[in-house]
Amino acid sequence: xxxxxxxxxxxxxxxxxxxxxxxxxxxxxxxxxxxxxxxxxxxxxxxxxxxxxxxxxxxxxxxxxxxxxxxxxxxxxxxxxxxxxxxxxxxxxxxxxxxxxxxxxxxxxxxxxxxx
Ligand SMILES: [Zn+2]
Numbered sequence: 001x002x003x004x005x006x007x008x009x010x011x012x013x014x015x016x017x018x019x020x021x022x023x024x025x026x027x028x029x030x031x032x033x034x035x036x037x038x039x040x041x042x043x044x045x046x047x048x049x050x051x052x053x054x055x056x057x058x059x060x061x062x063x064x065x066x067x068x069x070x071x072x073x074x075x076x077x078x079x080x081x082x083x084x085x086x087x088x089x090x091x092x093x094x095x096x097x098x099x100x101x102x103x104x105x106x107x108x109x110x111x112x113x114x115x116x
Pocket of ligand 1: 016018020021026028
């Protein structure tokens with residue numbers, strides 16, 4: 001009769017149902033966005049690479065409001081994705097270095113419309 005309980009959540013640590021990784025290792029986007037957030041497909045992220053003083057390049061993402069998006073969370077994931085540092089803005093965020101193509105592809109994967 002012990003087989004009756006095989007496959008219950010108590011058998012193993014919780015795994016993500018989508019990527020099947022351990023929940024502690026899962027990087028899937030949350031299923032339920034905060035209720036006040038705007039769906040990504042209704043937003044257009046405008047991306048540009050800006051050259052700052054001393055020739056430093058940053059990739060700037062604008063058009064994403066702080067009310068409609070969890071910008072700190074988005075920034076954290078963008079930093080992980082690009083392996084670079086960054087800062088939140090009032091209408092988006094910026095990532096150090098030229099990650100224009102990578103960020104545009106990543107944002108459209110999340111559902112955002114993108115414009116360069
Ligand atoms: Zn997952």
